[in-house]
Amino acid sequence: MKNLKENLAKLAFICAACISILAVALICIFLFANGVPGMVKIGVWDFLTGTKWKPGNDIYGILPMILGSVYVTAGALIIGVPAGLMTALFLSRFAGKRTAKLMKPAVELLAGIPSVVYGFFGLVVIVPLVRSLFGGSGSSLLTACLLLGMMILPTIITVSESALNAVPSSYYEGALALGATHERAVFSVVLPAARSGVMAAIILGVGRAIGEAMAVVMVAGNRAVIPNSLIKGVRTLTSNIVMEMGYAADLHREALIATAVVLFVFILIINLLFSIIKRKAKI
Numbered sequence: 001m002k003n004l005k006e007n008l009a010k011l012a013f014i015c016a017a018c019i020s021i022l023a024v025a026l027i028c029i030f031l032f033a034n035g036v037p038g039m040v041k042i043g044v045w046d047f048l049t050g051t052k053w054k055p056g057n058d059i060y061g062i063l064p065m066i067l068g069s070v071y072v073t074a075g076a077l078i079i080g081v082p083a084g085l086m087t088a089l090f091l092s093r094f095a096g097k098r099t100a101k102l103m104k105p106a107v108e109l110l111a112g113i114p115s116v117v118y119g120f121f122g123l124v125v126i127v128p129l130v131r132s133l134f135g136g137s138g139s140s141l142l143t144a145c146l147l148l149g150m151m152i153l154p155t156i157i158t159v160s161e162s163a164l165n166a167v168p169s170s171y172y173e174g175a176l177a178l179g180a181t182h183e184r185a186v187f188s189v190v191l192p193a194a195r196s197g198v199m200a201a202i203i204l205g206v207g208r209a210i211g212e213a214m215a216v217v218m219v220a221g222n223r224a225v226i227p228n229s230l231i232k233g234v235r236t237l238t239s240n241i242v243m244e245m246g247y248a249a250d251l252h253r254e255a256l257i258a259t260a261v262v263l264f265v266f267i268l269i270i271n272l273l274f275s276i277i278k279r280k281a282k283i
Contacts, residue, residue: 035261038254053224060255068234075145076209084156092164111154119218122147136231139221152205163197203274213238237263
């Protein structure tokens with residue numbers, strides 16, 4: 001009877017793993033089967049490096065969207081990584097038990113807020129604030145960076161804190177025994193020891209930022225041009241798909257699916273980096 005239960009549990013786990021692999025395989029097949037032909041029709045080089053997106057004239061260049069995604073993600077990291085890492089250090093090594101007990105549920109609540117709520121907050125609060133401080137319409141690259149910087153905070157804080165807590169206490173105690181202060185021991189010994197986990201947190205934050213669509217659509221201005229200023233509108237790969245897929249047809253639809261292929265390749269690269277970092281951490 002015991003062996004039967006173990007075999008059934010093993011079979012259930014195998015089936016779950018196979019379903020996950022099958023889902024990823026089906027997504028890959030769908031995207032590449034429908035996106036690559038459209039990319040070939042347009043011209044791979046023209047599609048990837050073209051600076052104009054005019055579906056009405058059958059002109060499809062996604063370079064502005066690629067750069068928009070890169071700029072927005074980089075800006076979100078510049079804003080979110082220092083704040084998230086410092087918060088993780090505070091929760092792990094500086095905060096008292098009562099303070100940490102209050103802050104951790106707040107961080108978890110940030111992770112549970114829907115993207116559309118973040119977008120609505122950005123539209124009502126951040127857009128008018130940016131407009132009053134820097135001019136322009138307020139819906140801009142800067143606004144998107146600020147909002148996404150907030151959205152990646154829970155991921156960076158949670159993963160970084162776990163990495164910091166996983167550092168053996170002997171590292172910290174040894175630094176203190178050699179005469180280091182608490183702050184120096186944390187920043188010179190504990191933080192470098194947790195660098196693999198911190199890098200993994202940053203990569204996961206990149207994945208969250210580059211894959212976000214709804215919040216960016218609401219605050220970024222959605223201009224399909226290469227941004228030349230922080231207060232100009234920008235369009236990302238995800239927002240381009242969300243905004244136009246509902247009415248796209250023929251080559252226009254194939255171009256949007258090809259855009260999804262490019263985004264999917266970006267996500268694969270991010271996951272590959274994450275796997276490499278995990279593998280190095282185990283060595």
